[in-house]
Amino acid sequence: MGTDTKSHSTPTERTLASVTRHDLPASLVVSLVAVPLSLGVAVASGAPLVAGLVAGVIGGVVAGLLGGSAVQVSGPAAGLSLVVAELVATYGWRATCMITLLAGTLQLLLGMSRVARAALAVSPAVVHGMLAGVGAVIALAQLHVVLGGEPQRSAVENLIELPGQIADNHSHAVFAGLLTIGVLVGWTRLPRRLRVVPAPLVALLAASTTAVLLGWNVTRVDLSSSLSEWAAPIWPEGDWHGIVAAVVLVALLAAVESLLCTVATDKQRGGRSDLDRELTAQGVANMVSGALGGLPVAGVIVRSTTNVRAGARSRWSAVLHGLWILAFAVCLGWTITLIPMEALAALLVFIGVQMVNLGHLRNLRGHGEIPVYVVTMAGVVLLGLAEGVLLGLGLAALSALRRLTRITARARLETDGRWHVLIGGSLTFLGVPRITSELHAVPAGAAVELDLNIDFMDNAAFEAIHSWRQDHERGGGTVDIDEIHDEWYAMAASGARVFPVKPPPRAPDRWWLPWAHRGRERRAAADAPVRRAPGEDGPAAPGGQAREEGGSARARRERGGSGLAVPVRRVPGEDGGAGGTDGTGGADGDRGAAPTAHGRRDGLPVPELLAGAREFHRRTAPLVRPFLHAMARKQEPAHLFITCADSRVVPNLITSSGPGDLFTVRNIGNLVPRRGGSPPDDSVTAAIEYATGALNVRTITVCGHSGCGAMAALLSGGEKAAGLPALGRWLRHGNHSLARFVSSESDGADDGPLDRLCRINVIQQLENLRTHPSVDELVGQGRLELVGLYFDIATARVHVLRQPPVTPSAL
CATH class of the missing domain: 3.40.1050.10 (Carbonic anhydrase)
Structure with missing residues (x-):
């Protein structure tokens, strides 16, 4: 006789089995990607190489344990390398570590304030444009290293000096860089089953092995000097305005990149992460990383995507990946010294080019946001990271304002000789020129039908329309105004208080759809509140009032204060019973009694009618109530x-x-x-x-x-x-x-x-x-x-x- 051991296993045993089966293999794969990327980001940031490994360990262990996403992997991010490089050049490495620590503190406070979702208000066009600009700057700078030279002070200078760098004589080191790029490009062309080992690791192994076997004269990674340079963070010296700006910039950029990475990861695996918890965890990780001499930490989309594709199920994959990086640095750190610096530079060139994602461009083109992307990218490359982001945010805000205030204004002559003018959208002072242009196209003395399909009207727009109407009517014309939605014009013309802000849009009315085609939840008839007639529960006292009952808890919740309940009056004796005390018609309160004359056991209207009445109360009644009130005493x-x-x-x-x-x-x-x-x-x-x-x-x-x-x-x-x-x-x-x-x-x-x-x-x-x-x-x-x-x-x-x-x- 067999035994079912699975049914007797404890939750701890099941968790351990899942970690062993899914998360452990995934963590190994992610760590193989993370080690070369951490080294490359450190090089691009102008920081000690060990700082990249420290950030990789802290991002995996601390952010992995505390984060709000189960499968996101954090570490040093290439998107932050440009700002870190500027901070290192301005304040020095130890002061940069303190800025990282302070940025983490700010992130912690923001996460505890539960404002993480506000970061998602940043336009994706700005974020993608920023990353593309950073990628272009990294690629241009590191391409000089691949060619055996030194990067210049700015991206523009790197671009200007690039032709001369290509024409110069090159040593064997150039072949190490070109070999690395060749392997990175070629590895992506192989069948998926052959790409078990990540491309960055294969490329660095190929370049390092070839350089050793052929005796190439290359500059190799010096990890010992990085370890000897470690020291505790110090307070940065200089203008405190610049220091505060640096802290805020690092905190916000890392937060936005992490939260966008979280959202992208959720789309890949399903589910929803806790963004506030994730932001809090990122803050703690940056505080620890800065204190230990590491780079700023953020959620990294490359590592997170690799983690999901490798089959990770829980946060233990990210934690184990951090421990694998630590084990590699301690036990196999000597192998890092075999890597040519030109190979790391080539890896950064490849990463920088990939940051200019054509898929993002296609998505943004469909929404008309390419200009924001291009301006942000160009600003980052030509002016700097902060300047480029501010330019992008400004253009995105102007674009959003333009869309929100975009109006439709069209005047045409109908076959009956009347003019039909349609004005739609949000009418603000920005749309007044367009409105007046169309209105003045109508000849004097004409009969005009003016349709206002608007959701907002400010005083400038009202004055423009009202003044034109008065002038047109003085000239012998007629103006018939029909407001299709909210009566903004009528309210303003009557002197009534006009809402100072644009109201939230209403859901489209779908009353014309048959019930069978609506996505409405079918509520059981028992969920409706029941109003019993006097005397139904027994003899009624004179003047007694009907009392209201409501079957289920959901019915009571719907009825409470919402005004959406549909009271149903039950006729005494309707159930055909002998007058049970519970009003069901059965002496024993049997709710399985025979159907009523209306064909339903409970005597209630069908659920569709109740749901329709509720929808009428919720959506349509507020809209038609003013009209029905005006015609309540007389129909015409x-x-x-x-x-x-x-x-x-x-x-x-x-x-x-x-x-x-x-x-x-x-x-x-x-x-x-x-x-x-x-x-x-x-x-x-x-x-x-x-x-x-x-x-x-x-x-x-x-x-x-x-x-x-x-x-x-x-x-x-x-x-x-x-x-x-x-x-x-x-x-x-x-x-x-x-x-x-x-x-x-x-x-x-x-x-x-x-x-x-x-x-x-x-x-x-x-x-x-x-x-x-x-x-x-x-x-x-x-x-x-x-x-x-x-x-x-x-x-x-x-x-x-x-x-x-x-x-x-x-x-």
């Missing part, structure tokens, strides 16, 4: 709209109308019984009389639709209405349409007899309307118009039907 529709009861026909949707526009009558087949016809019907007649006599509508529209079930029943000779006697009697009002269909010729449309009958039926109902005296009299006087519409469901097109013949005319 201009149109009587007679259409089919088919669920696919939504009158307000297909006519883009709102509350108060349509007086609607819906029945099966959009039929209008003839005056004095048989069987008699007063329902539609009453609506017609009220619409024409009391509401004084200007038009009566009959709207049919394709695939009408009532017309299909007429074509079947009543077979489809068998067993439905009331429906059969009602469909007799369609016999005139059927007779007209039989006697008429095809209208040429290739959509079958059913849809032809649907169109003919609309024309017949218009004639039936003329049998009503009030309608016939008003039409004869020219005070009422009859309109026939046909809605093609499949194409979502509304057609006007003209008589005779019955041919559709697309709107």
Whole structure:
């Protein structure tokens, strides 16, 4: 009999097994990448080589243990090498270590303040442009070393001196650098299964081995001098303004690079890291690294990506990678002295070129942010890191301001002689020239329809529009202003208080989508609050009020103070029970009772209706409430709209109308019984009389639709209405349409007899309307118009039907 040892293992044993299986191999791979990169960054920073190894160990162990990301790997970052090199040249190495320590303290305070996500507000175009500029500076400087020379003081000087450096005579050291670059480039072309060992390690091994075997005269790494130079950090001397700026610059650059690396790593592996914890850990790591004479620490995307691809599952991979670096420095440090400096310089050239990422350019191009990237990169190369970043941030801010204030302004002459002007966007003083230009294109005395589709309007924009409107109306013109969203203009014109800031955008209204196509969570009907009728739980005291209950905790949360609850009044005895005390209709409180007359066991409306009512309260009610309030005492529709009861026909949707526009009558087949016809019907007649006599509508529209079930029943000779006697009697009002269909010729449309009958039926109902005296009299006087519409469901097109013949005319 076998035993299941896995089920009896402890959490510690399972963690140890996962670390051994996944994190240990991944840490070895990452350390093989980290050692040469740490040495290269130290060289580019002008720091002792051991400082790169110290930062690699501290970044792995400290940031790995304390960080908010499970798989991010920290260490010395190439993106910081340029600023570190400037600090070393200005203040010296020991003072730079103190600046690193102070920068870590600032990061720690920022992390504890929980403001890490604010770093993500920096435009990626600025960050990528900065890294590309740093990469270009590194590549230009180290290319001189590869060619056997010395880097100049600036990137511009390095670029100017490069042709002369190439033309000079070169020693064997140049071949070491070129061999390193060749291996780095060629290694990426090999199949993935052959690239088990990281390319930087292979390149340095190849260059070092070749130099030793061939006896090349090269400058080798001197690790002993780096160790002998170690000393405790000291306070930097000089202008304290510059020192504070240096601390802030190192802290912010390292923080932004680390947090962006965290976000990128999360995208690769899934999940979400704790950014505040990560920033705190980076601060502690920089404090320790600075105190021990290491470089500034940050999250490194190359190491983190390698870690994820190597199969790391937890933070122990980063921690172990730091320990592997420490073991290498202690046990195999002598091998570092075999590496030619030209090989390290070649590695830095390769890294610098890779920092100019074409993939970032493609992504930024789609968002129109290439100028920010180019300006930042050029600023870093030509002016310096801080100057380039500030230029990029400034341009990014201007670009964002331009996008936020971008407006749409368009004036055109319509076929009816009226001018239609559309202005949309956020209207500020920056858009006034564009607005006035379009408005003054309208000739004096013209009738103008001005649509304002705006989400903000400042005083300058209001004054521009209002002044133009007053001048235009004084000149004999008319201006009809329609504000599609918030009534910024109307509020300002009335003297009401206007919001001083742009309100948050509302989610797009999706009421027109069928329930089945909405991504809305289906809430159970039991989640709705239930309002019981007085006396439902037993005899009600006189004047007793209904009390509100709410089944689930979520229903109570939704109801509490939100105003979104949909109260449901339960009719006494509705459950058909014997009057149970819990209102369920069962003496024993059995909730599995038989369904009610409405087809639901609990007597509640279907969940879709409740969810729709909640959505109406949340989104639509605040928008339509002012209009409904104004028309609460009286309706003044201009149109009587007679259409089919088919669920696919939504009158307000297909006519883009709102509350108060349509007086609607819906029945099966959009039929209008003839005056004095048989069987008699007063329902539609009453609506017609009220619409024409009391509401004084200007038009009566009959709207049919394709695939009408009532017309299909007429074509079947009543077979489809068998067993439905009331429906059969009602469909007799369609016999005139059927007779007209039989006697008429095809209208040429290739959509079958059913849809032809649907169109003919609309024309017949218009004639039936003329049998009503009030309608016939008003039409004869020219005070009422009859309109026939046909809605093609499949194409979502509304057609006007003209008589005779019955041919559709697309709107």
